[in-house]
């Protein structure tokens with residue numbers, strides 16, 4: 001089916017995990033790729049994904065080759081040695097991308113006025129024939145996320161929005177993507193064995209088994225720049241909504257707000273890319289007798305999201321091939337925390353299977 005030419009916005013830790021993993025599977029083509037829905041999705045394999053453009057703001061990343069930028073501070077993924085890339089990281093406008101807690105980690109370049117950057121970015125997307133943009137912008141980058149959604153609309157590039165600013169799940173933005181026939185998959189990637197999916201599945205289990213779920217929390221800690229940035233509570237609003245609604249959507253009746261607490265909770269530097277999730281559920285069974293679930297999840301946060309992005313990129317490319325625009329609901333529901341339409345995970349998986357087979361598509 002050919003290659004999928006991708007661009008990345010935010011050459012941070014998530015991208016480093018994705019990019020190094022792609023290289024790992026290139027070097028081990030005999031291995032089954034772990035973390036995917038299918039090895040072959042409508043003719044596209046992991047090895048078909050190539051990054052042809054990249055955008056960031058870090059002065060130690062912009063102007064560097066993509067392999068160099070992938071290891072640049074404060075990135076922490078160092079799983080594999082990458083070959084020299086001929087992709088040079090381009091400047092993106094900073095806007096609200098760098099929060100106050102990461103100002104000591106990210107020194108942004110602010111060389112060019114935004115109108116000039118806009119034109120240069122559009123030209124670069126065209127010249128590199130970028131078909132799908134993957135956004136790994138930091139939490140709280142509302143303006144930067146909207147800037148990149150606009151760039152996708154203006155260049156006809158599909159958008160995979162891995163972060164929690166609502167684009168695919170916002171009716172106005174979705175309409176604009178639909179009208180321009182540009183696919184968008186979002187918002188906020190759902191990790192493979194992440195806190196959200198584990199919490200959703202357990203919450204759904206209580207419902208499917210007829211138990212009451214009275215109270216629940218999910219506390220998350222990690223040691224990378226994503227967690228450091230999330231110390232700034234004013235940047236967190238959409239992340240909390242995204243994570244909380246992902247669990248609420250699995251309930252027959254909403255859990256009252258005072259009985260559900262979900263969110264990033266603290267930054268513990270020595271954890272680095274390890275994320276710990278402390279998950280608690282309490283409720284009642286027969287005759288109001290209580291039960292409790294107390295669980296600790298310990299995962300590498302960057303290995304957690306990469307396979308899901310490989311599926312999202314391939315779904316976006318399938319949508320482009322088939323001329324679909326707007327939110328790809330099935331892929332968004334299965335792969336993202338805050339899709340335009342929430343489904344249970346098994347429903348979302350079958351909807352995506354239908355989409356891949358070309359049997360179903362909602363274009364808005």
Ligand SMILES: NC(=O)c1ccc[n+]([C@@H]2O[C@H](COP(=O)([O-])OP(=O)(O)OC[C@H]3O[C@@H](n4cnc5c(N)ncnc54)[C@H](O)[C@@H]3O)[C@@H](O)[C@H]2O)c1
Pocket residue numbers: 009010011012013014015055056057058075092093094095096097098106135136137138139141144162163164188189190191194224225226301302304305
């Ligand atoms: N499992 C996961 O890791 C996971 C799951 C869901 C969502 N996410 C989201 O993915 C996003 C990326 O996470 P990460 O760990 O890679 O973060 P990170 O801090 O390592 O990387 C962010 C990158 O964005 C760059 N950046 C900042 N402002 C920019 C701008 N205006 N334009 C272009 N680049 C800019 C930074 O320089 C940095 O390289 C976050 O929003 C995170 O919440 C991650």
